[in-house]
Amino acid sequence: xxxxxxxxxxxxxxxxxxxxxxxxxxxxxxxxxxxxxxxxxxxxxxxxxxxxxxxxxxxxxxxxxxxxxxxxxxxxxxxxxxxxxxxxxxxxxxxxxxxxxxxxxxxxxxxxxxxxxxxxxxxxxxxxxxxxxxxxxxxxxxxxxxxxxxxxxxxxxxxxxxxxxxxxxxxxxxxxxxxxxxxxxxxxxxxxxxxxxxxxxxxxxxxxxxxxxxxxxxxxxxxxxxxxxxxxxxxxxxxxxxxxxxxxxxxxxxxxxxxxxxxxxxxxxxxxxxxxxxxxxxxxxxxxxxxxxxxxxxxxxxxxxxxxxxxxxxxxxxx
Ligand code: ADP
Ligand code: MG
Numbered sequence: 084x085x086x087x088x089x090x091x092x093x094x095x096x097x098x099x100x101x102x103x104x105x106x107x108x109x110x111x112x113x114x115x116x117x118x119x120x121x122x123x124x125x126x127x128x129x130x131x132x133x134x135x136x137x138x139x140x141x142x143x144x145x146x147x148x149x150x151x152x153x154x155x156x157x158x159x160x161x162x163x164x165x166x167x168x169x170x171x172x173x174x175x176x177x178x179x180x181x182x183x184x185x186x187x188x189x190x191x192x193x194x195x196x197x198x199x200x201x202x203x204x205x206x207x208x209x210x211x212x213x214x215x216x217x218x219x220x221x222x223x224x225x226x227x228x229x230x231x232x233x234x235x236x237x238x239x240x241x242x243x244x245x246x247x248x249x250x251x252x253x254x255x256x257x258x259x260x261x262x263x264x265x266x267x268x269x270x271x272x273x274x275x276x277x278x279x280x281x282x283x284x285x286x287x288x289x290x291x292x293x294x295x296x297x298x299x300x301x302x303x304x305x306x307x308x309x310x311x312x313x314x315x316x317x318x319x320x321x322x323x324x325x326x327x328x329x330x331x332x333x334x335x336x337x338x339x340x341x342x343x344x345x346x347x348x349x350x351x352x353x354x355x356x357x358x359x360x361x362x363x364x365x366x367x368x369x370x371x372x373x374x375x376x377x378x379x380x381x382x383x384x385x386x387x388x389x390x391x392x393x394x395x396x397x398x399x400x401x402x
Contacts, residue, residue, distance in 0.1 A: 084175050087204045094185045095169065099198035104166065113200035115166060115216070124217045124224055126156035132209035137252075142180040144267045145211065146187030152290065153215040154195060154271030155339040159288035161225035161280040162217030164195045164273065169202035170212040195273055225279060225286035225343070230304035234284050234344040236368030238315065239275050239357070241265075242293055242340055243332030247320035250331070261319040269339035274360035279343055282353050286343040292336040294379055294391040297368075300344065301377055310368040310388070312381040328382045334391045344370055 085093065096108045105114040117123065130149055132138055150167070157164050169188070176184075192199060197215065244265030251258040258266070272288070279286060285304055289296045294310070301308055312333050320332045345353050350366070357364050377388040 094181045101198040104198050107200045121218045124160045124162035127214040128152045129212040142183030143187035146184035149211045149213045150191040153213045155288040157217040158272040158276035161276045162219045164197045164217045166200040166216040167197045168214040171204045172207035172210040227300045227303035230285040230344040230370050234370040237364045237366045238342045239362045240340040242338050243317045243320045245337035246332040246335035272341045275362040278356035278360040283343040289338040289340045292334040294334045307371045307373045307375045310379045314367040330381045
């Protein structure tokens with residue numbers, strides 16, 4: 084089993100050449116140049132073996148996911164990814180595991196021009212924390228708090244695929260390709276997040292389930308909403324599970340799509356911007372006064388959103 088310094092040197096110290104990184108891995112801290120006219124967005128997410136990924140998950144998928152879930156948070160903020168920090172707690176990593184992990188991790192890091200600038204490596208129960216730093220022009224970050232009454236609500240891509248894949252896995256069935264990709268290799272919506280700067284009034288990435296995450300926007304923005312989930316296509320999930328209701332997939336999480344609000348007057352600009360970034364979108368709801376509450380239509384029936392809650396780690400179960 085390789086030791087701590089060998090792990091850092093052989094698998095993670097890649098000396099990236101990126102403007103602004105003055106000192107990366109190898110000193111006590113990373114030194115990054117900052118400019119006066121941009122804001123920095125910092126996101127961090129921890130993956131615990133057996134909780135956020137199956138104990139027998141491929142190392143490459145784990146490395147990919149650790150980077151992807153953080154990129155998704157930066158996307159939701161409208162930020163451009165720059166630097167990564169990687170904190171690894173590992174049981175008994177084999178060289179094969181480290182090869183796979185690094186492959187998945189750096190495949191995304193390189194695609195999105197992220198420099199691994201530091202981290203920490205310790206022995207312990209397998210837990211992976213990635214921290215990313217991104218840039219956004221001053222005061223232009225997309226927040227959860229900006230939704231206004233009358234705004235429309237939209238989501239990117241197709242919600243529910245990861246949940247449908249997970250159901251296949253649990254049932255011991257073969258997972259169709261489109262679902263498997265969404266589950267194991269979620270595509271961070273960075274281009275969409277950048278395209279939505281100045282257009283979206285609020286934004287969040289859908290990691291805990293659409294209703295739960297839209298609920299966060301509503302709470303922060305102090306508004307209510309209607310969400311017509313029947314407008315959301317679930318073709319890929321339906322193919323695998325033709326007889327199950329939409330609600331079984333739509334509100335489960337791990338989608339890593341963006342849910343955002345915008346002024347109806349900007350609809351064409353939003354559609355053009357997302358088309359340019361190569362991202363599909365569906366308009367599926369409207370923001371209303373907080374006193375009107377939050378209602379969701381699914382499988383033909385309107386119900387209060389509380390009927391469709393998401394995942395809460397401390398409660399430890401799906402409601
Ligand atoms: P210190 O003892 O000062 O904390 P470490 O020995 O933990 O230093 O780390 C040495 C260098 O390696 C630091 O630059 C640190 O950021 C980097 N590093 C450690 N682990 C990782 C990792 N998993 N990924 C990337 N960089 C790492
Ligand atoms: Mg250290």
